[in-house]
Amino acid sequence: MSWAGWASPAWLGALGLLAVPIAVHLLSRGRQRRVRVGSVRWLAPAATARARRLRLARRGLLALRCLVLALVAAALAGPRLTFPAGPGARDWVLVAPEVAAERGRLEAANREPYARLDALLAGGAPLRWLAPGAGAGELATPPPAPAADSWSLVQEASRAAPPAVAFEVFALDRAASLRGARPQIDRQVVWHAVVDPAPNRWIERAVPLAGSRLAVFVGESDPAGTRYRRLDVAAGAAARDGELEVAVEDGPEGRRAFVIGGGSLAADDALAVPQREPPGAAILFAAERAADAAYVQAGLEAVRDSGAVALGAVRPLALGAAAAEPSRQDLGGPEPAALVFWLSPDPVPAALRESVTAGGVLVSDQLARSEPCDCVVRPLAGGLPVRFDRRGDPDPPLAAAAALWEDRHGRPLLEAERLGDGAWLRLHSRFHPAWTDLVLSPAFPAWLLELASDASPAASARIAPSDRRAAPDQATPRRAAAGAAAPDAPGAQTGRWLWLGAAALLALERRVAAGTPA
């Protein structure tokens, strides 16, 4: 039998409770209550043998109480004892296949784990692969097993191993293989983390931009941390940022393939990024609203350039040059426009309204009457406040509109109405600094981004499986808690004996305390 630590060492903090009986003992010893009596002539100082016996009994009681508390704390902490295994039983050496396969690349940075592995194998310890369904094998011929969850593999091996056999695990310290809850393993596990010194890169997200360009977000992870970089790449071309190089190629079935180069090569990822240009935005404006249109255009282009949403070209169209009855399909270029702004005192054409029912967002600032207004709204919940100086009411009012923004009197500033799969937003003001600070505020592009996100298709349908490095504390498996151990586990039996001992000592303490004056 040998000592193997504690299952829940935090409970050892309960030993601090020992201070309580000790303090009570010291206080009761040092404090003498004064009693006024008629005469002390019959009293003799208690320097008697009985008093000495009492003092000794109290010290014994104190020791008993401390022992009970210590036993309870130890039982809660769950001592782990390992018992000698049967004859012939040896500790298992569990090795992740990539540790063996990439030894040439990894050994320089991990000399200690590999030296330990070699020493174990030279000592005759049986080697087992940390892989699904894999058993014993030779280090030189690792099985072609895919990367899997190391926790569950260790748990699977624990179920297969005889009791009291300890594990020594050699695995890469990547977070991707350490997902999920840590298992409760009732045996000693020594974990050797093999560090991969090469940075790992992956495509986190790709967002189509206008002109068949893409904003590619590349994740980069190494033991120092995880970072993201953005590269704007044209389809079929490559872009470079320092040592990082990303190439975008046309893939099958409307997908694009990304090749990450520079430094060490990493695996390519395929994302379902549409190869066509994403739907854009159109701004239809009357001649007197040209300034309004310029503000809206600037906001939309800022949204598009951010790459946060797939938004195509932004097309401003003066109403004189546009079709008499424009529709959403006519305005977006290859794709119907996702966002259409109607900035004109004239009513929104019926054809345009109808075209929105198939999807997209129509925004108008149509006003019939205007009046001064002194109110502040927050376009986005928790965002910056925006001031409105003038407002007006549309004519006729929307039938089934819901007010999104209201002034202090409850009058709407922005109303929304669903039109089939699309929506019609009506601003009771104008996109002009003389009417509102909205167009000058950082809240404006943020609000437009939200509109574009609602109106645009997803940028990429699948996030690439990333392989971030493990945090340092992830690399150490948690030891099994006492409560989770199997009922017949040696550790649990030790805890049971501790509880029994504590109960017996408590009974003894009660008995001694009953016979000992306070």
Added chain:
Amino acid sequence: MTRSVPQSRFLAPATLAAIHDLRLVARRVVEGFLAGEHVDRRPGAGIEFSQYRGFEPGDDPRTIDWRAYARSDRFYVREAEVERDITVRLVLDATASMAHEDGGVRKLDYGRMLTAALAYLADRQGDRVSFHAVLDGTTADLPARRGRRGLRRVLHRLEGIAPSGAWPPWETLGRRITNVREKELVVVVGDLYDRGPEMRRGLATLRTLGHEVLVLHLMARNELDFTYRGDLAFEDLETGAIVRGNAEAMRPGYLERLGASLERWRVELLEAGVTYELLALDRPLDLALRSFLLRRGRLP
């Protein structure tokens, strides 16, 4: 002669101590006690008429009722209730040790109630009552007086007493409480914590002079049973001396020494002809009243 009295008629000392009107306390105690007592009366020469009887040789001719002779031509002697005009001398120990407390009742509170009840009872019997409070090495005295005014003075004095000082030497005390001209009933109420044989000597002297002496020894329950627990510092109320120790360890020796002391008091006073009653503070006052009446009946 006494008959059994239901215990419930007597209020507990702790209850009585809560009543601030000492006269009310005394009346409550005495009336409750007398409801179960036959008052001892003997026929003889006195004022209140009792009966006629025939003149017998040896009778004082002055006792012949001449009016009865005029009516019946025979000699009759008029008998009346004997007037037992005695002095009851109440001596209350009010030294500092009487501040000893148990269950919210001080020894002095108990002694005060007891003295008031005895004074009330004596007044009811038509006795003269004198009162001496022993405190601070001397005594505060009220001379013997009969009647309601005398009782009021005693009760008033009792209410103003606070425990202080120690028991005075007999030379001081004896001069004040000793009456050599007539026999008296001397009642001493206290805890008998004297320093030396002062009290024993004084009590024996009183007895020698022919007085009836009744000693009512007040002891608290926590003194009799030593109910203290734990490590304590015991402070002497009179001397200020402090004895520290564990109560449980002290208890056997204490009880042994206390028992010997009480037994010594009992034997010595018995030998001196002094009536001795040990009263615990948690006991009703009737025991003391009964003993008082018994002693009083011994006086001529």
